[in-house]
Amino acid sequence: MERTTCLVVGGGPAGMVLGLLLARGGVEVTVLEKHSDFLRDFRGDTVHASTLTLMDELGLGPAFEQVPHQDVDKIEALLDGGRKATIADLRRLPGANKRIAMVPQWDFLDLLADAGKLEPAFHLRMNTEVTGITKSGNKVTGVQYRDRVDGHEGEISADLVVAADGRSSILRAAVDLPVYQFGAPMDVWWFRLPRKESDAIKGGAGRFSAGSAMVLIPRNEYFQCAFLIRKGTDQQLRAEGVEKFRERVVTLIPWLADRVDHIRSIDDAKLLDVKLDRLRQWHVDGLLCIGDAAHAMSPVGGVGINLAVQDAVAAARLLAKPLRQGVVTSRALAKVRRRRLFPTVVIQTVQRIIHRLFLGRKLNSTETVSSSGTPFMLKVAQRLPFLQAVPAYVIAIGPRPEHAPEFARRKPQTIVRS
Numbered sequence: 001m002e003r004t005t006c007l008v009v010g011g012g013p014a015g016m017v018l019g020l021l022l023a024r025g026g027v028e029v030t031v032l033e034k035h036s037d038f039l040r041d042f043r044g045d046t047v048h049a050s051t052l053t054l055m056d057e058l059g060l061g062p063a064f065e066q067v068p069h070q071d072v073d074k075i076e077a078l079l080d081g082g083r084k085a086t087i088a089d090l091r092r093l094p095g096a097n098k099r100i101a102m103v104p105q106w107d108f109l110d111l112l113a114d115a116g117k118l119e120p121a122f123h124l125r126m127n128t129e130v131t132g133i134t135k136s137g138n139k140v141t142g143v144q145y146r147d148r149v150d151g152h153e154g155e156i157s158a159d160l161v162v163a164a165d166g167r168s169s170i171l172r173a174a175v176d177l178p179v180y181q182f183g184a185p186m187d188v189w190w191f192r193l194p195r196k197e198s199d200a201i202k203g204g205a206g207r208f209s210a211g212s213a214m215v216l217i218p219r220n221e222y223f224q225c226a227f228l229i230r231k232g233t234d235q236q237l238r239a240e241g242v243e244k245f246r247e248r249v250v251t252l253i254p255w256l257a258d259r260v261d262h263i264r265s266i267d268d269a270k271l272l273d274v275k276l277d278r279l280r281q282w283h284v285d286g287l288l289c290i291g292d293a294a295h296a297m298s299p300v301g302g303v304g305i306n307l308a309v310q311d312a313v314a315a316a317r318l319l320a321k322p323l324r325q326g327v328v329t330s331r332a333l334a335k336v337r338r339r340r341l342f343p344t345v346v347i348q349t350v351q352r353i354i355h356r357l358f359l360g361r362k363l364n365s366t367e368t369v370s371s372s373g374t375p376f377m378l379k380v381a382q383r384l385p386f387l388q389a390v391p392a393y394v395i396a397i398g399p400r401p402e403h404a405p406e407f408a409r410r411k412p413q414t415i416v417r418s
Contacts, residue, residue: 004030007158014291014308015164016112021316023122024408027323034129038106048306049396052097059410069103078207092389140286169293182276185360189227189269210365283333298351313402343399
């Protein structure tokens with residue numbers, strides 16, 4: 001039987017940040033990641049202003065700037081006739097970081113892993129797939145795992161197991177925590193199209209029209225594209241073939257006509273099954289859920305990573321001392337939910353309103369693209385630009401932003417990249 005003090009399952013942003021912070025707080029922590037590396041297409045790649053501030057507090061700001069990324073300082077809506085309207089102006093944010101950084105998630109996670117290597121208490125194990133939990137009575141005492149290289153199976157015990165393994169969390173399912181299911185009117189097809197220097201889109205932009213919607217996220221050489229479809233229509237639309245899909249894209253954003261041939265197959269569109277839910281209770285004795293394992297978020301606003309990272313920071317601040325003392329009670333675990341419930345509910349409520357009053361209506365409308373009007377609030381925001389700071393703050397910082405605990409703060413560090 002192997003043993004550690006805190007066992008974090010899932011090497012995503014929440015799991016890696018939690019592991020790094022706890023290790024800096026003197027807690028022996030092991031992070032388990034089932035894949036051999038972090039290279040996965042179409043994972044959330046937005047690093048928001050509050051997370052950038054966290055990187056500065058951890059002494060990782062200069063190292064982050066060395067990671068290839070693009071800065072977005074405003075989010076726009078694409079209107080009829082090639083017109084644009086600003087939804088959120090991040091230049092109006094308080095603080096030093098007035099942007100969202102678009103960085104491949106694998107680069108961000110590699111940076112956190114390299115920073116973790118400097119901490120003797122931090123251990124990252126790749127190719128380690130969790131298959132179940134171990135219990136003593138009603139208390140979770142560890143996990144069962146399988147090595148995906150040699151097939152070896154084993155167990156690791158811990159004072160605390162943290163489920164940071166996403167919306168399909170095996171640990172969340174194993175303890176059968178009750179959940180609020182909110183539903184969503186859409187799913188998302190992710191794909192890429194080439195980007196040109198002459199393109200007018202420099203920040204994030206969305207085209208929301210009757211019957212269809214699409215978001216463009218700029219990268220150095222390509223747009224990461226999110227095409228919104230009505231919930232449950234994936235198979236029906238795929239059956240129509242790639243030519244029909246190209247036609248839908250061009251109808252929505254005509255200036256992409258010169259590059260839609262880069263969609264070579266309908267299989268180039270990768271499905272994201274959109275979920276919006278929240279656990280009623282985030283813990284059982286010996287186990288805590290954070291991030292998407294505790295609350296699956298809609299892609300609206302791209303806030304999932306930001307919220308998950310803030311969960312991790314709050315958990316590290318509240319649990320480092322109990323973990324060092326070897327006494328992690330259910331009462332201590334409940335404090336994490338109490339701390340993070342308010343921002344989670346606020347963001348999910350905003351997403352539910354957007355789903356119900358905007359996206360759901362748009363995607364279920366039979367009106368033509370040309371007849372779709374500009375939403376009233378968007379018109380108001382163009383007349384009163386200071387209002388553009390409100391969605392900017394909600395998206396890029398969010399309610400109740402978390403800051404690095406003192407024990408985890410460092411002066412700017414040189415990180416040797418692996």
